[in-house]
Amino acid sequence: MFKKYFKNVIMLVSIISYLAAEINVYTHRHYDSDKILFKKFTDMYGIEVNVIKGSADQLIQRLQSEGKNSPADILLTVDAGRLVRAKNMGLLEAVSSKTLTKNVPEKMRDSENHWFGLSVRARVIAYAKDRIKESQLSTYEDLADPKWRGKIVVRSSNNIYNQSLMASLINENGADNALEWAKSVRKNMARKPRGNDRDQARAVASGVADLAIINTYYLGLLANSSDKADREVAEKLNIFFPNQNGRGTHINVSGAAVTKSSKNKKEAIKFLEFLTDKKNQRIFSEANYEYPLDYNNSKSKIHLKWGRFKADNIDLSILGENNSEAVKIFDLAGWE
């Protein structure tokens, strides 16, 4: 009788703990790919994924203000720089997981395992097929050449993707050269920076400029849009990976970390392992056209079309460390 009772209690407890299994995610990513992945994770492990979406900077601020009482288990961002910042603020937990170190290449994770990359985005040159030949293009540095006067469009330097690109240029060429570069590129712009990366693609398609600096997946989104006008824009453009004969194309990762305050560390680590798993990596490229961590072996149709590329080997933490200086250089160059 007692045994039976005991058994029931155990069952009840296990049911409750099963129901209670959940992780709380603060995320800057607002893509369909994530919705699919989170649902798949819940289906597989029975762990609910609760989400607050917002800008990474504000989420980090919130995390800091909540301190050890924060309900968050995971911080997800669209660049490495913010993760570096959160780490420096002491908000992230070092994670030791063999699966993670196996899944995530060394240069795409924190040296002390505070954060891990999930997907790769390359910042490339999109050019008008009908006006520009691929042979005319070479490096980011070359965009400063006066031959491109009035031919370049790029979004505002408020954007983190431009800030990270600048951070990598500071690392490579030094702050003074980076400033000269920004001044010259600013002079070469066909118009004042405005709009998002898609708008830059549109501007090239409509003849405002010949080149745009954009992230690859934006062109993927345009090419697969439900809007005919978007698809026509994508038709007119090609992608060029700069600096292939040198350090390689600038990349960044969208990444994630377990928070120091996490009360569900085991589940949170499982979540990261799940997202970096080869089978699930596919979803980043299928639903959002981002590159998987193993970017040169992506099976996505559009990635195969764009071809393999060599990526800049820079330690991604440097992008975060140079971010503030990058913004100042943009200011000095008058790049709004």
Added chain:
Amino acid sequence: MKRAYKYFKKELLSDNNVWNTLSILVSLIIFSPILLIILNITGESNNWLHIKENLLFNYVFSTLYLVIGVGIISTVIGVGCAWFVTYYNFSGRKYIEWLLILPMTIPTYIAAYSYYDILEIFNPFFNWCRVNIGLEETIMIENILIYFIVIMLFSFVLYPYVYLSSKASLTIQGSRAIEAAKTLGIPTNQLLWKVIIPIIRPGIIAGLSLVVMETLNDYAAVEYFGVSTLTIGIFRSWFGMYDMNSAIRLSFFLITFVFIVLAFEKILRKGAKYDGKGGSSTLERIEIRGYKKLPVILFCLTPLLLGFFIPVGRLFSWMLGHNVSMNDFNLLSVTLNTLGISLASSVLIVLIAFFIIFSKNYFNKDSLRKLSHLAILGYSMPGAIIAIGILKLNSTINGFISFMLIGSISGLIFSYVVRFLAVSWQPIDSSMEKLGSNINKASRTLNVSPQKSLIHLNYPILKKSLLIACLIVFIDISKELPLTLILRPFNFDTLSTLTYDLISQAQFFQSSVPSLMIICISLPAIVLINRQVDKGV
């Protein structure tokens, strides 16, 4: 020091009562996140010199151009339309009169996105300019055009604030003034400049200050069009340079703008105090017939078309033309979230405002009069800065007890109170000054208790203002984005966060659905506001 002590002793300790103390307490609680921001103004900042030398000038002037431009255009539209629908009669006037408020339902960021490709129309022209006039000149022309477009865009969705407030003053004070002026023999063509404008000026400025604050608060629209305002600067130093202290300093420049406008209002108000006894206009509207009515109708329809029907039309065409699946997001629950939290917060905000304003008026205490001003500072700061204040308050509380202010519905509502108390304050306070002061003086003399005075005397005469205040706050909250985005609980979406989310993914077509829903839930509020304003407040 001694004087200060004496002052507080007199104000707070002697002749004290629950009403006063509670009001002061509530005001101070609402002020606390703002105080935490103010305390940071002297905080260390490595980037301030850089900002001051390279950016500040530009930020201030972009903001100035924008504010002045939007101020002028929205005043011309708002006052012009109010003037026409109040004093003239033409076919369709009755409908136009209330339709003109509709653009108020559209948040500036949604208006901006609905016009996202407007500059593309000019691409052939710019391409021509680049070849024939020169690159630099083209960029300059484009820059001017961008300012023009952004100013128009803001004006066409924000003018209803001016329209509503000037219509209300025209209906009541204007009509009586006109009658008087006519008796005195002032010619009709001089009426507008000599009589009407001076008399409704406080009304115009009250509306205008809301327009200015909404303009200053915008981030998404100016970011998209590449106009570097102070708000852009705030975000840039906070997020780009990781320098919250610089961001806070910049926000003080914003507050200065707001104070200039508010001080202006106060000065003008001082010279113009009326006993504003209600009652509708007895003035007969002037009938306009034939071709003469065309320019009038055109004047009233243009803002309506550009500020409402074109954006809404585009949203509709996106929704219908792209087979947006409603199953992609849980529209019903998101709508209920928005309705619920907007309704609960707006009622609470109006109750708080009414309580404090009543206590201030009934007891006429200097301390409360001054301290209550602190509680309405929240509206002069951008939502994102208020969010910093709330986060700081949260970590301060957390240092003492393990209590989470943020991440719950009640925390979110508290942040709305901090931000929007001022919106409800204005209509209630001005009605109280007009209608309640004498009653409260009499109540005190006749020893009518504050409870009785509040419920039986003040509430009935202020009912309409309370309702209007509640409705305006409701509309504001249902559109609110920055606070909700950062302070909300898990898995909690409102229509505006959903819209933002979809726009961030550049899913313009899908975003049309929640955008339209925001407009839909504000519509009944708009109709009600119009009805109340018509009856006269």
